[in-house]
Amino acid sequence: MSMQLAGLKDRAVVVTGAGRGLGEAFATHLAHAGVRVVANDVDAELAERTAANIRAHGGQAVASGHTVTDPAEAQALVQRCVDEFGAIDGLVNNAGLNYEALPWEENLDEVRELVEVNVLGVMYTGIAAVKTMVEQGRGGAIVNVSSGASLGQRKLGVYSASKGAVASLTYSWALDLEEVGIRVNAICPLAHTRMVWKSERSLRSCPPDRTPSRIAPLVLFLLSDDAEGITGQLVRCNGPQLHIVGQPYLKSPILERQTWDTETVRRAFDEVFSAHLEPYGLEKRVPPRLRKWTDSAPHTPLRTA
Numbered sequence: 001m002s003m004q005l006a007g008l009k010d011r012a013v014v015v016t017g018a019g020r021g022l023g024e025a026f027a028t029h030l031a032h033a034g035v036r037v038v039a040n041d042v043d044a045e046l047a048e049r050t051a052a053n054i055r056a057h058g059g060q061a062v063a064s065g066h067t068v069t070d071p072a073e074a075q076a077l078v079q080r081c082v083d084e085f086g087a088i089d090g091l092v093n094n095a096g097l098n099y100e101a102l103p104w105e106e107n108l109d110e111v112r113e114l115v116e117v118n119v120l121g122v123m124y125t126g127i128a129a130v131k132t133m134v135e136q137g138r139g140g141a142i143v144n145v146s147s148g149a150s151l152g153q154r155k156l157g158v159y160s161a162s163k164g165a166v167a168s169l170t171y172s173w174a175l176d177l178e179e180v181g182i183r184v185n186a187i188c189p190l191a192h193t194r195m196v197w198k199s200e201r202s203l204r205s206c207p208p209d210r211t212p213s214r215i216a217p218l219v220l221f222l223l224s225d226d227a228e229g230i231t232g233q234l235v236r237c238n239g240p241q242l243h244i245v246g247q248p249y250l251k252s253p254i255l256e257r258q259t260w261d262t263e264t265v266r267r268a269f270d271e272v273f274s275a276h277l278e279p280y281g282l283e284k285r286v287p288p289r290l291r292k293w294t295d296s297a298p299h300t301p302l303r304t305a
């Protein structure tokens, strides 16, 4: 089935964080479709396991134990793909970390480590791949891995911010790279992996039948020539559901004055924006000022006849 996708066979693709979980499923699925894969993971043994497993099933894969958090290693990772397969046609920017913490309980070392992998790692690897793709002059495709959490989730501030950064990077790079024929999209997956096992809440929304391999066909499609003309998109798949994630926009009414002082800002909120405040976060929480109008429980009892 996947073999029917246009222009993927013999292409060379780097998948980061491919030692387990979603990355392993992506690498395996791509290889099954004839793609030549660099299976990268900072856990080099796991990366080698994925590559060996692909080769044992007749696919083409090499392993890389580079970390994406170091620019020189990210560059070496892309170079490994070029050395081994003669080019790099695609990148799946999948390596990532996750933890839960309330803002006042954050461990600052954990904050830094997460941002280094989820934000800098995606940038370093993406930049290295794009440079090489531009030099090659035959375009390419990037699939970044964002998350539904980028819309805002409790106890996931740092993680959701890192995934919001990935979403913004995707939109911006899609703008920059269209003219050189590189498409950039992002996915918001949900799958039963180690990342989910660690969180009770995630486990509730993600039963074991939500396997990582259920997300892999989406990644394969986005990398293939069948996705021509599709760029700058955030696509969510949680197993059964597949949909586009809407993007933030400049919301009307847009008020205009020569200058805004505190008093006119206050009046803008009192007289206009109060009714336009946005429900926020993935759970679409209504801000308190609007909530008093939208609460289903009436503040004064309704008269009944």
Ligand SMILES: NC(=O)c1ccc[n+]([C@@H]2O[C@H](COP(=O)([O-])OP(=O)(O)OC[C@H]3O[C@@H](n4cnc5c(N)ncnc54)[C@H](O)[C@@H]3O)[C@@H](O)[C@H]2O)c1
Residues within 6 Å of the ligand: 016, 017, 018, 019, 020, 021, 022, 023, 040, 041, 042, 043, 046, 066, 067, 068, 069, 093, 094, 095, 096, 097, 098, 117, 121, 145, 146, 147, 148, 188, 189, 190, 191, 192, 193, 194, 195, 196, 206
């Ligand atoms: N599992 C989900 O439901 C879910 C939901 C939304 C987004 N995601 C995202 O999907 C991606 C994969 O997540 P997963 O659930 O498979 O997690 P996972 O923890 O099972 O796998 C992530 C892999 O990335 C590797 N990695 C970590 N740091 C690295 C580094 N510096 N360099 C190279 N590799 C590194 C890890 O060793 C690990 O093998 C992540 O970006 C995650 O944020 C997952």
